[in-house]
Amino acid sequence: MNLQINGENRTFDAPSDVPLLWVLRDVLGMTGTKFGCGIAQCGACTVHIEGKPVRSCLLPVGAIGNRAVTTIEGIGATPTGARVQKAWLDVEVIQCGYCQSGQIMSAAALLAVTPHPDDSDIDAAMAGNICRCGTYVRIREAIKRAAGDGQT
Amino acid sequence: MYSLEQLARSPSRRAVVRSGLAGVFVLGFHLPARAVNEPEQPPDSTQGKFAPNAFIRIDRSGQTTLVMPQVEMGQGVYTAIPMILTEELDADFNKVTLEHAPPNDKLYGNPIFGIQVTGNSNSIRAFWKPLRMAGAAARLMLVQAAAQQWQVDPASCSTSDGVVSHPSSGRTLSYGDLIDAAGAQSVPKDPPVKDPKDFKLIGKPLKRLDTPNKTDGKVVYGIDAMLPGMKFAILAQCPVFGGKVGRVDDSAARKVPGVQEIVVLDDLVAVVGDHMWAAKKGLDALVINWDEGANAKINSSDIWDDLRAASKKDGVVAKSVGDVAKGLTQGERVDGEYELPFLAHATMEPLNCTVHVTPDSCEVWTGTQVLTRVQQSAAKAAGLPLEKVKAYNHLLGGGFGRRLEADMVAAAVRIGKQVDGPVKVVWTREEDIQHDIYRPVYRDVISATLSGGKIAAWKYRIAGSSIMARWAPSIFINGIDIDAVDSAVDNPYDIPNFQVEYVRAEPPAVPTGFWRGVGPNNNVFATECFMDELARKAGADPIAFRIGMLDKTPRLKAALQLVAEKSGWGQPLPARTGRGVCAQPSFGSFIATMVEAEVDEHGEVHLRRVTSAVDTGIAVNPDTIAAQLQGGLIFGLTAALWGEVTIERGRVRQSNFNDYRMLRIDEVPKIDVHVIKSGEDPGGIGETGTTAGPPALRNAIYAATGVALRRLPIDRKAIAVPGKA
Numbered sequence: 001m002n003l004q005i006n007g008e009n010r011t012f013d014a015p016s017d018v019p020l021l022w023v024l025r026d027v028l029g030m031t032g033t034k035f036g037c038g039i040a041q042c043g044a045c046t047v048h049i050e051g052k053p054v055r056s057c058l059l060p061v062g063a064i065g066n067r068a069v070t071t072i073e074g075i076g077a078t079p080t081g082a083r084v085q086k087a088w089l090d091v092e093v094i095q096c097g098y099c100q101s102g103q104i105m106s107a108a109a110l111l112a113v114t115p116h117p118d119d120s121d122i123d124a125a126m127a128g129n130i131c132r133c134g135t136y137v138r139i140r141e142a143i144k145r146a147a148g149d150g151q152t
Numbered sequence: 153m154y155s156l157e158q159l160a161r162s163p164s165r166r167a168v169v170r171s172g173l174a175g176v177f178v179l180g181f182h183l184p185a186r187a188v189n190e191p192e193q194p195p196d197s198t199q200g201k202f203a204p205n206a207f208i209r210i211d212r213s214g215q216t217t218l219v220m221p222q223v224e225m226g227q228g229v230y231t232a233i234p235m236i237l238t239e240e241l242d243a244d245f246n247k248v249t250l251e252h253a254p255p256n257d258k259l260y261g262n263p264i265f266g267i268q269v270t271g272n273s274n275s276i277r278a279f280w281k282p283l284r285m286a287g288a289a290a291r292l293m294l295v296q297a298a299a300q301q302w303q304v305d306p307a308s309c310s311t312s313d314g315v316v317s318h319p320s321s322g323r324t325l326s327y328g329d330l331i332d333a334a335g336a337q338s339v340p341k342d343p344p345v346k347d348p349k350d351f352k353l354i355g356k357p358l359k360r361l362d363t364p365n366k367t368d369g370k371v372v373y374g375i376d377a378m379l380p381g382m383k384f385a386i387l388a389q390c391p392v393f394g395g396k397v398g399r400v401d402d403s404a405a406r407k408v409p410g411v412q413e414i415v416v417l418d419d420l421v422a423v424v425g426d427h428m429w430a431a432k433k434g435l436d437a438l439v440i441n442w443d444e445g446a447n448a449k450i451n452s453s454d455i456w457d458d459l460r461a462a463s464k465k466d467g468v469v470a471k472s473v474g475d476v477a478k479g480l481t482q483g484e485r486v487d488g489e490y491e492l493p494f495l496a497h498a499t500m501e502p503l504n505c506t507v508h509v510t511p512d513s514c515e516v517w518t519g520t521q522v523l524t525r526v527q528q529s530a531a532k533a534a535g536l537p538l539e540k541v542k543a544y545n546h547l548l549g550g551g552f553g554r555r556l557e558a559d560m561v562a563a564a565v566r567i568g569k570q571v572d573g574p575v576k577v578v579w580t581r582e583e584d585i586q587h588d589i590y591r592p593v594y595r596d597v598i599s600a601t602l603s604g605g606k607i608a609a610w611k612y613r614i615a616g617s618s619i620m621a622r623w624a625p626s627i628f629i630n631g632i633d634i635d636a637v638d639s640a641v642d643n644p645y646d647i648p649n650f651q652v653e654y655v656r657a658e659p660p661a662v663p664t665g666f667w668r669g670v671g672p673n674n675n676v677f678a679t680e681c682f683m684d685e686l687a688r689k690a691g692a693d694p695i696a697f698r699i700g701m702l703d704k705t706p707r708l709k710a711a712l713q714l715v716a717e718k719s720g721w722g723q724p725l726p727a728r729t730g731r732g733v734c735a736q737p738s739f740g741s742f743i744a745t746m747v748e749a750e751v752d753e754h755g756e757v758h759l760r761r762v763t764s765a766v767d768t769g770i771a772v773n774p775d776t777i778a779a780q781l782q783g784g785l786i787f788g789l790t791a792a793l794w795g796e797v798t799i800e801r802g803r804v805r806q807s808n809f810n811d812y813r814m815l816r817i818d819e820v821p822k823i824d825v826h827v828i829k830s831g832e833d834p835g836g837i838g839e840t841g842t843t844a845g846p847p848a849l850r851n852a853i854y855a856a857t858g859v860a861l862r863r864l865p866i867d868r869k870a871i872a873v874p875g876k877a
Binding site: 014015017018019022023025026027029030031032033034035036037038039041042044071072073075076085088089092093094095096097098099100101104122123124126127128129130131132133134135136137138139140 | 225226227228359360362363364366367368369370371372373375376378384409410426427428429430432498499500501502547548549550551552578580581775779780782783784785786787790808809810814815816817818820822823841
């Protein structure tokens, strides 16, 4: 089977019903994408398919076809992704960090379509990503910073 | 500059280091009394380096490596500890690299516990002085080495960013140039530490060292351990606590593509596959008949009946001042009973452990708060002597007390014994929530009297599980669990007649353990809720009422005054909206918190604003203090609004984030944290927000609705407009 992941063609052997999450982590060894719940409730496994945020724990690899997959390992190659990563460090969002791959992927997807999100845009885009350390206040601030909209 | 992921990926690195240069200088660093008194063993990676103690390694290039005795689970200790060590060492903070400590209680034991434990918000409290001494001793040895070479008075030398200078002659030597000569110096027993006014790092909001790799997927948690030839396993334990495996029909599971093995033990079943999905599908295809055992009859109502009965008995007196019996007969009496539910930890990184077990060796990769216990647990499960077991720690995707246990390690090793080659055992979220070791149910019974607007007598009885009796039985003494009574016996208010009792009451079936906030979670909640009820009875403002009894705790008084000023306390609010306060002296920090919340007519609670003022002594990294408060408050508010694990027929009803709810970004308000400047020794911070949030929210609801809730989570029906619930 073939997938376009972070601009590279990756070939691997797996049944088509395997969720992308497990192909990334267990087959390809790309462990940046995280397992959190397995039922698309927490967002830790968020990746982009053609730039749109998708929960990889429920996405069978056979359903992806030629569409481009972007993961946390590759998001820094996009200007928006790099801005989000920098803002995350500038604001010092991160605590344990386990959910943050998914948070960053959701935030990058938001900013790609809504360059200057307001609080309700942020709520709508980010409410699917749970952070158990409670970094939400800083996530909101970092998204605004990445958007160039400064401090809240 | 920071390569923990490489460390985690190559467990053989230490062996490589060990075979390196000869000419070692090693001296074990002596931790204070309660640690260990046996001779220390050298750690692994000191060859060819200046290694004056267990924490500091400097190689010939000047590269400084710091070995972290406490684990990083988000609380920022992999920045705070390097700040303390580097401050006194005068190394370049931006160039240090970090290593996880290996399992070694003698070298890396927490001075408060005596073993390697990260918990109870005490990493900085426990290591503040030892780490400063370690850094100062190393610095002094480097200075003495340079002074000898230059034949000058050491006092005429200075240090900065990894360089010793002799200002009057303009000579300099880098630390790397001095490692051999420094290693030949005797280790100063009582090196002078810096005057806090000379701190260059401590007190500054420095950037965390662990976060860059957490933005790009490079970070390696235990669950990310990858080994050549590794297989993946998912386990299932009996849904009923204590139940056993009966019959297993694996005929369908064996046909699932990618399933390699099915491991059936007496109390669990695991499916091993090429990847997690194969293992998961294999597990779903198994037909398991469980022998559920006696616990299958137990429901939450039985547990509460038992606890309520226990809480009516007299307990062991943990503290007594004055004459509480007499005091309770004088003045206006108020009584209250408070109840807290079972809670799961739900770390974002589900429980996991990777093992490679052979007949004469066992290797373990996991993220744990108790690395030596992990090693011991693995040795026992493998049936091997301790020295045959290697345990590699990782950054933790959340701990919250769950990783103070080693049950996931024992299970993985027992499974790994049946598997050829390395196997990663991962718990599904459902398994993680349904086989947690839960924050216990608690019930607190309080009686007090008011006289002249102040508390004249206070009798406080805690009933609940003793976690200490299981986890550290040697410190469960005379029937008193020092954790269960923490923040109850040290009640900060001036009360002339005062008594705290503890009734140990173990819930049937359900295992109990530490949960972020530990004992103070219960006691700060009950105390601070009851304080608001007393204030109302006294006709007093809740903050003024507290401040009137805080003369002996001026740091808490100051925090309350600051939070009143910063939170808009006393200013008008819309209908069904209230402000609530919580004051706590817990974990060596003095914190006042205000929550502002609206209760809509249906009883739903909307958080509007949170403000905290914190005096934690010297704030090593003030930004981390603020972050821990913000996050801890959300952790506590999540529990207050949603957290409850219930038991039905001996099993946990909740299973995943759909029915074990977490606060999400759209539900979280602005949270302002004001860090008070202080010269006192550092206090703890990781758990303080968690204990502060629930009582402050409950008191806000009390102010908004007049309903004095006495149980968590929040009962929406009780606070809805009648007929609108």
